[in-house]
Amino acid sequence: MKISMGATLGYSLVGILVVFVVLAFLMLVIYLMELAFRKKNQQPLPQKSTVDIPIQAIELTKAKGSCGEVCRYDVPDATAAMLMAIVAEKMDAPLNELRFISIREVEDQEK
Numbered sequence: 001m002k003i004s005m006g007a008t009l010g011y012s013l014v015g016i017l018v019v020f021v022v023l024a025f026l027m028l029v030i031y032l033m034e035l036a037f038r039k040k041n042q043q044p045l046p047q048k049s050t051v052d053i054p055i056q057a058i059e060l061t062k063a064k065g066s067c068g069e070v071c072r073y074d075v076p077d078a079t080a081a082m083l084m085a086i087v088a089e090k091m092d093a094p095l096n097e098l099r100f101i102s103i104r105e106v107e108d109q110e111k
Contacts (some may be wrong), residue, residue, distance in 0.1 A: 016070035 002013075072080050080103050088095040 071102040073102065075103050075105055 011051075075083075083096070083103060084095060084100055088098055091098070
């Protein structure tokens with residue numbers, strides 16, 4: 001059974017039209033659902049006054065098991081964190097049990 005070129009183009013056009021009609025229908029359904037939910041949620045939320053809330057000072061404490069600060073010499077935060085994580089992994093020890101005193105980049109003497 002042979003199908004002519006005109007029939008093939010007709011089938012293609014009908015298929016494309018069906019896809020666009022279904023997409024338009026889905027857009028309509030989504031738009032109607034948005035309208036329904038928008039009307040349902042139009043009640044304004046009660047506003048609390050911020051005058052009644054007392055301001056409390058937050059005391060910064062070190063993490064449990066931390067051992068002080070690390071002196072970094074021209075090393076970015078991300079690099080220092082990565083080095084500490086690698087050392088903790090290689091030693092099979094939790095990071096909070098290790099104490100890092102300083103981190104600095106070592107330059108190669110050969111050039």
